[in-house]
Each structure stands twice: as C-alpha cells, then as structure tokens.
Amino acid sequence: MxxxxxxxxxxxxxxxxxxxxxxxxxxxxxxxxxxxxxxxxxVQPKDQQLPMGEAxxxxxxxxxxxxxxxxxxxxxxxxxxxxxxxxxxxxxxxxxxxxxxxxxxxxxxxxxxxxxxxxxNADFAAALGQNAPNPWGRGHVALYCCCLVVYLCSTMNGYDGSLMGSINALPNYLRYYNVSENEQAGTGIVFAIFQVGQMTGALFVWLADWKGRKLPIFLGCAGVMVGTIVTATAKTLAIFIGGRFLLSFFCTWATTAAPMYIVEIAPPLYRGTVSGLYNTLWYMGSIIATFAVYGTHLHFTSNLDWRLPLWLQLLCPGIVCIAVWFLPESPRFLVATDRLEEARDFVVKYHANGDASHPIVNLELNEIQHNLRDVPLASWSNFFDLRILVKSRSRRYRSMLNLAWSWFGQFSGNNVISYYLPLLLTNVGVTDTNTVLLLNAVYALTGWIAAAAGARFHDVFGRRKMMLGSTFGMIICLSITAGTAAGYVNTGSKSSSDASIAFIYIFGVVFAFAYTSMQPIYPAEVMSNEMRAKGMWLFQFTAGLASFVNTFAAPVALKNIKYWFYVFFVFWDCFEFLFIYFFFVETKGRTLEELDEVFEAKNPRKASTxxxxxxxxxxxxxxxxxxxxxxxxxx
Incomplete structure (x- = not known):
C-alpha cells in the first residue's frame, strides 16, 4: 500500500x-x-513553361x-x-x-x-549520428565477455528454484527427511527459508557502495558455495534448512550487485539487450537443475539421485569467484570515488572501442560527473540512511515503481509454477515421476528461449509495451488454465488435463518474454545513481517477501482450493496491468542520468513516452x- x-x-x-x-x-x-x-x-506542360522574366x-x-x-x-x-x-x-x-x-x-x-x-535522447542522437560505435568492435565484444561472467550469478536463483521443485517430486528425498511434497510444515518451510535468507541478506547490499560492485559479487558466490556444501551433506532436515538459509543469504549479495554492475557498464545504445540478458540465465540454472535431477533419477536408485544435483550447485558460483577479479569496475562507482581517469579509460575502451576522440566519451563522463557531483556513493554516513528513497516527490515515485515491479515479478503466478510445477501436474493427472521431471525440464528450456528473445525486444518495443502485453497474456493463460483444470477435476476429462498443461507452459513463455529479463534490471534503471544500492536492497527485500508469501501459502492453497488459486492470480494480474499502464515509465533509449529529467516532470509516465x-x-x-x-x- x-x-x-x-x-x-x-x-x-x-x-x-x-x-x-x-x-x-x-x-x-x-x-x-x-x-x-x-x-x-x-507541373505545367513543357511547351507552356515560360522563362522567368525580370519582374x-x-x-x-x-x-x-x-x-x-x-x-x-x-x-x-x-x-x-x-x-x-x-x-x-x-x-x-x-x-x-x-x-x-x-x-x-x-x-x-x-x-x-x-x-x-x-x-x-537528442544529445546522444546528435553525438552519435552516423558514427555510432560498432556493437561488434573489440571493446564491445570484451564488454560482452565481462557481462557473460556476471550473468552466471543469475543462474543461482534459477538453479535453486527448479532444483527444489524437482527433488520435491523424488520419493528418496521425501522419505529421507520424512516430509510430504505438499506439507506446509515440511516442504513449505524448506522452500520459504530461501526467501527469509534473501530478505536478510539484502541488508548488506551497502557493500556495493563501500567497496564497489565486484567485492559483494565475489563474497556472495563464495558464500553460496559454503551453503551448497552444507545442504549437500545435511543429515537432518534442520541442517538442510540451515544450509539453504546460508545459500540464499549470500546469494542475495551477488544477485543484488550483479544487475547493478551490468546496468552501469552496459553500452547506452544497447543497455536493454545487454542488461536484459542477465536474468534470462535464471533459466540456464533451471535447465541444469531439472535435467540433472532427471538424469540422476534415471540412473541412480539411492539418495544420490537428489544429492548429486545439490553438489552441482557449486559450478556457476565457482566460475564467478575466479573470473570476477579480472573484470573492470563500474565507471559510475569510479567517478563517485574520484577515480576519473580510470572511468574515462573504461568508457574509451569498452563504449568507444578505443577511440578516445569519439563524442560519446565526453558525453557519458560529463553526464555521470554531473549526476554524482554532490553525492559521492562511498560515504559511511549514508550507508543505512534510507531517507534518500523518499525525501522528494521524484524519489518517492522511483521507489514506488521499484516496490511495485519487485512484487509483480514474484507474485504474478510465476513463482508458484516454478516451485510447484510437479504438484500442479499431479493435480491435472500427470503422476509418473519421470514424466513430471521431464516436463519440468522442458518448462525451463522453453522459458529460456522466450526470455532471451524478450531481452532483445525490450530495446525494440520498449519496457512498457512489453510489460503490458505480457501481463495481458498471463491473464488469458491463467483464465484458461483455471477453466480447464476445473474441467479435469469435475469430469476427469483427458483433453482438459492436456489443455491445462499446455497453458501452464504458454504462461511460462509469456511471463519469461517480458518479465524475466527485466525483473532485476528495471528497478536498477529507475533508481538514480545515489539511490541504486539502497533501491536494490528494496527490490530484494520486496521480492523476497512476495516469494515468501506465495511460496509458503501455495502448497496449502493448491491442496485445498486447487484451480481457484489460478482464479486469484487472474484478478491480481488485472490489477497489475492497470498499475503498469498508469504509472510505469519508459526507460528505453535514455541514459541512466537522463531519466532524472523524466522523474522531475509533473507526470513521469507521460514524460517518459x-x-x-x-x-x-x-x-x-x-x-x-x-x-x-x-x-x-x-x-
């Protein structure tokens, strides 16, 4: 509210x-x-044309x-x-x-x-003209490689979400910890503890302002590796839950700093695509997890069928821990800490492909310096001062968008499907474990394709159009899913079951196309440079709270009200559609600094379009x- x-x-x-x-x-x-x-x-006939006379x-x-x-x-x-x-x-x-x-x-x-x-952005249009930097120049390609390393941070959330959804369908796992797949006190708390750790870990995002974006990425990935070892070796459910808390606590450090870093280093002309691809690797983690569980369940009959996928969670954070030290620091952090020459070298090398005379160099640096002139980021006095999020009308508007998008991204029906897809499939008659695991893996694969395509189209159609179109599509999909699921429950119709499964998958594609790529990016875009670290804390805390609510409540709701749970999200998504239409600003085609003018306008939404x-x-x-x-x- x-x-x-x-x-x-x-x-x-x-x-x-x-x-x-x-x-x-x-x-x-x-x-x-x-x-x-x-x-x-x-236009006169040639024989009627007369020469111009003196008069x-x-x-x-x-x-x-x-x-x-x-x-x-x-x-x-x-x-x-x-x-x-x-x-x-x-x-x-x-x-x-x-x-x-x-x-x-x-x-x-x-x-x-x-x-x-x-x-x-007339300033950039005038500066670039016909001489825009080559997106496949040496500097840009090197920057893409840097981004690829940081993209791996996004796999950690995707891996965990799909891993827990998959092993929750394995009899060996359920029997080992003596839990039921739809038991609130067992499965619900195992899933929801991840969101508790996420909200707690968000309190430490100020590290990104103090020591730069790279350090919390490293510490976060290292902590995830520790949490993974604890969960993979846990003998009791309590230790398993504790390991998941550690895992999510440190995961938040990395997944908060990573999108900030990506948004700040991305080339201005391609920020939507480059930064939007970050969260699409959520599905890469999901694919690795689901196919790992599917493969181990086919080839192992012991507890290895769920323990090995837990150990595999070390892979991506381990790569990031090693590679992050070879990455450049964010130019905006460098300017904020008075390292202007390093910031200039970054822009010349990565945004202008080594051309120090390109007009984009001075243009970017001047905008960043002007924006950060009076507000250095690395200051002990402002680490825990959250008044910066609400002390002016424009800042409150930014924070409102951050809160809304953070909640929408986790509370549109997507999180329930991600964690409880096996249970949803059971509700419509799919009970074979191998079939459930395979369908879970295919869901992740189709989502990744849609998310990757959507990341590119955010720079073509813009954020607002993509969000509105996707939200409308989700309303349609959930409405049909509710109707077909009701048909299966009431009549046992095989065609109703098949239709429910189909529209669950279509929902995943529609959601991934617009929401997945922008989930951590849009909050980072709408926050000013001085607000960004605290804004990303707000994003992580709100997203964790939303996930906690629907993840903990979902197994109970699915068991007791079944398809009416879809109906609830139909009405909620209608509210989301209206809110996005009337309040969300368009960030496509603008530098992060130019958005300051948008939020100072009387109606930021209209000003942005x-x-x-x-x-x-x-x-x-x-x-x-x-x-x-x-x-x-x-x-």
Whole structure:
C-alpha cells in the first residue's frame, strides 16, 4: 500500500514551458512558398513553361533576398517534438548553437528527401549520428565477455528454484527427511527459508557502495558455495534448512550487485539487450537443475539421485569467484570515488572501442560527473540512511515503481509454477515421476528461449509495451488454465488435463518474454545513481517477501482450493496491468542520468513516452546524384 504514497502527493507546480525561436519557422515558411511556386512551374506542360522574366525575378528576390532560394532550404534539420508543454527541456537534451549552422550550396536545382528517426535522447542522437560505435568492435565484444561472467550469478536463483521443485517430486528425498511434497510444515518451510535468507541478506547490499560492485559479487558466490556444501551433506532436515538459509543469504549479495554492475557498464545504445540478458540465465540454472535431477533419477536408485544435483550447485558460483577479479569496475562507482581517469579509460575502451576522440566519451563522463557531483556513493554516513528513497516527490515515485515491479515479478503466478510445477501436474493427472521431471525440464528450456528473445525486444518495443502485453497474456493463460483444470477435476476429462498443461507452459513463455529479463534490471534503471544500492536492497527485500508469501501459502492453497488459486492470480494480474499502464515509465533509449529529467516532470509516465523526432531533410540535385546543401536546425 505504500506504493500509492507518491500518487497522493504527486501534484507539483507545473514545469516552466519553453518557446522556440521564430527564426526557423520563418525559414520553413519561405522555403515552403518557394517549393510550391517551383512545383507549379514544373507541373505545367513543357511547351507552356515560360522563362522567368525580370519582374518575376524581382518578386522572388523581394521574398527571399539576394541569395539563391535554395541556400535557405533546410537540408539536415533536427526537430525536437514534445507531446506536452509542461516538460522541462534540459540543457543536455537539446542541440548546441554550433549545430544550428547553415551551410551554403552551389547547385540551385534541387529536390527534397525526408528521413525521420525517433529518439528520446537528442544529445546522444546528435553525438552519435552516423558514427555510432560498432556493437561488434573489440571493446564491445570484451564488454560482452565481462557481462557473460556476471550473468552466471543469475543462474543461482534459477538453479535453486527448479532444483527444489524437482527433488520435491523424488520419493528418496521425501522419505529421507520424512516430509510430504505438499506439507506446509515440511516442504513449505524448506522452500520459504530461501526467501527469509534473501530478505536478510539484502541488508548488506551497502557493500556495493563501500567497496564497489565486484567485492559483494565475489563474497556472495563464495558464500553460496559454503551453503551448497552444507545442504549437500545435511543429515537432518534442520541442517538442510540451515544450509539453504546460508545459500540464499549470500546469494542475495551477488544477485543484488550483479544487475547493478551490468546496468552501469552496459553500452547506452544497447543497455536493454545487454542488461536484459542477465536474468534470462535464471533459466540456464533451471535447465541444469531439472535435467540433472532427471538424469540422476534415471540412473541412480539411492539418495544420490537428489544429492548429486545439490553438489552441482557449486559450478556457476565457482566460475564467478575466479573470473570476477579480472573484470573492470563500474565507471559510475569510479567517478563517485574520484577515480576519473580510470572511468574515462573504461568508457574509451569498452563504449568507444578505443577511440578516445569519439563524442560519446565526453558525453557519458560529463553526464555521470554531473549526476554524482554532490553525492559521492562511498560515504559511511549514508550507508543505512534510507531517507534518500523518499525525501522528494521524484524519489518517492522511483521507489514506488521499484516496490511495485519487485512484487509483480514474484507474485504474478510465476513463482508458484516454478516451485510447484510437479504438484500442479499431479493435480491435472500427470503422476509418473519421470514424466513430471521431464516436463519440468522442458518448462525451463522453453522459458529460456522466450526470455532471451524478450531481452532483445525490450530495446525494440520498449519496457512498457512489453510489460503490458505480457501481463495481458498471463491473464488469458491463467483464465484458461483455471477453466480447464476445473474441467479435469469435475469430469476427469483427458483433453482438459492436456489443455491445462499446455497453458501452464504458454504462461511460462509469456511471463519469461517480458518479465524475466527485466525483473532485476528495471528497478536498477529507475533508481538514480545515489539511490541504486539502497533501491536494490528494496527490490530484494520486496521480492523476497512476495516469494515468501506465495511460496509458503501455495502448497496449502493448491491442496485445498486447487484451480481457484489460478482464479486469484487472474484478478491480481488485472490489477497489475492497470498499475503498469498508469504509472510505469519508459526507460528505453535514455541514459541512466537522463531519466532524472523524466522523474522531475509533473507526470513521469507521460514524460517518459515523449519522443524526440530527428528529421533529416537532404537536398539532392534533380538527377538525385549528390547532396548539395545542409542545415542543422532546432525548430
């Protein structure tokens, strides 16, 4: 309910409006008249066209001056279009006066071709132009390799979720610890302790501000390895639960710092894709876990069928522990700790592919320095001061989005399916253990494909459209699943059972397409640099709380109300759809620093969807063989 606080106080004074100069509208009017007259002369039959007489020439000169009319014709004009007047046009969002120059031409016989490019960051559009860094240049490829190492942090959550869901269907595991697969005091607490550890571990995310993003990633992965050893060797259920607490406690350190690191080092032009891929590796961990359990159950009849998959949980965090020391530090952390030369070297090497003269270098560094000028991240005084999350209207709005998305990502029906898919399959008549394990593995594989595709499309369609489309799709899938599951329970229909299974899988694909890739990334994007570490604590705590609620309650609900549990999530997802539509901002195409202007607007959601239109008008000669003039203007 705290998410609605920013809504109640969001009415602020209107932002000042800015009017454009009249110079360019006059130029465009003169140009339009000249083009109309010229077109009228051209469309006449050739034998009826008359040469321009002295009187006509004097008339034209009176309208356009002694210059050739073509000399005033805009050739490359950059037009900033805003949907509302109450949006503050920041200095870094416009074009400098140097770009408002008119370049004279030699040839007066010209036609006009128009090209439009839509963008939301005019500064980057002007700086990059046709000279955007090659996404497959040496620096970018090296950066992708760095990201790939950090992506492995995401596998830890996916591995645990699917591992516990799979071994919970194994008779040897249930018999060894004397628990039932749908017992609240047994299975429920074994699953829910992970969320308790997650919420507790989130209290230590300030380490990312104190010592940088890399140290908590290393410590977190090392702690996960310790927790894994405890669970894999546990003789009693109490020790097993304690090991899972350690595992989740340290896992949170790594999985909080990792998305912060990815968001901060990702190239601005491809941040949605590069950072969105991070959480898709949740499914890589899930696939490893589910197929490991499936394979061990086929080939072992002893307790090794569930102990070996537990030991395999050492793999990915072990790789990260070794490789993380070879990664560069976040440039934003470097700037915050006054290591400006190192930050500049990072941007030159990884974002400009080694070209120190590329305009993106100074542009990025200036924005980062301006944003962090008065707020150094590494300060003991602000580690536990959470007032920074709520002390202004814009900060409260950011925190509201963080809270909402953190809860939505874990409480849309997805977590129940992830942990309890075997039990869901049992409820619709699938009881063979091998079949259940195989279907669990296939669920993870299809989800990974959808999540990887969705990570790319977030930079194509934008965050809001993807979230809204996915939420609507989940509503449809859960509605049909509830209906078909009810049909199976009431009639025993095989076709109803098959339909339920199909739509459970479709739900997983729809959820993964938009939600999975953005779960830890969107909260990091909407937080300002000074808020990001504490914002990610808020994300982890809220997500853990949501997971705890539905994970602990799910086995009881599935046992007692069965398909009505789906109906509950249908109505909840309808609420999510409306909330996303009215409040969520679009972050596609903006630098992290530029989002500050969005949240300062009277209506951040509307401000985030305004477009900057870059209209390129090129004058070519009549034969279309060459450009003959150019104008860069602001209108």
């Amino acid at each position: 705290y998410g609605f606080l920013p809504l109640l106080i969001s009415k602020a004074l209107p932002r000042p409006t800015y009017s454009m100069t009249t110079h360019f509208p006059q130029m465009k009017e003169r140009t339009g008249r000249w083009l109309s007259e010229r077109h009228a002369r051209r 006509e020439e004097q008339t034209v000169r009176a309208q356009y001056g002694n210059r050739s009319p073509t000399a005033s014709l805009p050739v490359v004009s950059i037009v900033l279009v805003f949907a509302q007047k109450q949006y503050k046009l920041a200095d870094h969002s416009g074009l400098s006066e140097e770009k408002q120059a008119i370049h004279q031409v030699e040839d007066s016989k010209a036609a006009v071709t128009d090209k439009e490019i839509k963008a939301v 305004r477009k900057v239109v870059l209209r390129r008008q090129e004058i070519v000669d009549v034969e279309g063989s060459r450009n003959v003039s150019r104008v860069d203007q602001l209108s």
